[in-house]
Amino acid sequence: MTPEPPDIVRAAYAELVVTDLAEARRFWVDLLGFVVSRDTRDALYLRGYDELTHHNLILRQGREPAAARLAYRVRTAADLDLAEAFFAALGSRTARVPAGGTPGVGETVRAEDPLGFTVEFFFDATYVERLQQRYDLRRGAEPARLDHFNIVVPDVRAAYEYYTSLGFGLSETIEDERNLYAAWMFRKQTVHDVAFTGGDGPRLHHLGFFAHESHQVLRICDILGSLHEEFLIERGPGRHGVSNAFYVYLRDPDGHRVEIYTSDYYTGDPGHPVLRWSVRDPRRRDFWGHPVVPSWYTEATAVLDLDGHPRSLLAEKQPAEVTVGADGFTK
Numbered sequence: 001m002t003p004e005p006p007d008i009v010r011a012a013y014a015e016l017v018v019t020d021l022a023e024a025r026r027f028w029v030d031l032l033g034f035v036v037s038r039d040t041r042d043a044l045y046l047r048g049y050d051e052l053t054h055h056n057l058i059l060r061q062g063r064e065p066a067a068a069r070l071a072y073r074v075r076t077a078a079d080l081d082l083a084e085a086f087f088a089a090l091g092s093r094t095a096r097v098p099a100g101g102t103p104g105v106g107e108t109v110r111a112e113d114p115l116g117f118t119v120e121f122f123f124d125a126t127y128v129e130r131l132q133q134r135y136d137l138r139r140g141a142e143p144a145r146l147d148h149f150n151i152v153v154p155d156v157r158a159a160y161e162y163y164t165s166l167g168f169g170l171s172e173t174i175e176d177e178r179n180l181y182a183a184w185m186f187r188k189q190t191v192h193d194v195a196f197t198g199g200d201g202p203r204l205h206h207l208g209f210f211a212h213e214s215h216q217v218l219r220i221c222d223i224l225g226s227l228h229e230e231f232l233i234e235r236g237p238g239r240h241g242v243s244n245a246f247y248v249y250l251r252d253p254d255g256h257r258v259e260i261y262t263s264d265y266y267t268g269d270p271g272h273p274v275l276r277w278s279v280r281d282p283r284r285r286d287f288w289g290h291p292v293v294p295s296w297y298t299e300a301t302a303v304l305d306l307d308g309h310p311r312s313l314l315a316e317k318q319p320a321e322v323t324v325g326a327d328g329f330t331k
């Protein structure tokens, strides 16, 4: 029997390992415009301008770029017990981290999930100064809040089934008659909190941050062009077919991929209909039909286990989307 899952509110924050914290600070804070909530010798705690909890992103100094964990907020303190029992029943390693282990959040439960990612659940959070209308402070892309994690998994259907057991709803897919190539799943009432890209995994594909207006997506591109750092713009700007988001993908100095986007939609009604895209529809990844750069499909961030060691990769189990669809290249 499937154990009762914790009541997850939303994707809340991620911790990335960066190899040069000063360079990372320049990219994420000075250029993109993130707010610094806390600054320590070896880590930065960052948030968007709408965020009222302590942080959306931790950047931690380390030797190799990696994603250390993906954190979800749960609705009550009792959901921590449910999370621990849920993962124990799956045979996953878990750990309780007492309050004080991470600034800005209370006690947490961490687990190595069945997909190979270290996930974290927390309830208590420190609320911080409201900056939404401090237009005088805004810079760069004016990021508002973390929206979603996009993860690379060898078996998208297995990821879909696991996240369904964790209580997530399905908003959109890329598929054909035989295969599920990608899926977008939500707890909060938007298109997603997590999405799956098929490939060798587990790896983190990108972190998606919401901005309010399309000009903010364009402005960060202009800034990077002005600084002759256009090589940090990997893909876009463009309009996604899936999710309708107006997007750009950037790579930070360690290669971590970040999406700045606006214009997705509400999914909170019961029985929200799933939008299923054919893998042969050239509009699925870019509504205007622009090809996707190969690196976007093939490159991603390594993930760490509970002990902080890199996870080994499992090869993709299904046909790659790019060998089936209309992107015009093969891996």
Ligand SMILES: [Fe+2]
Pocket: 148, 150, 206, 207, 208, 259
């Ligand atoms: Fe995304």
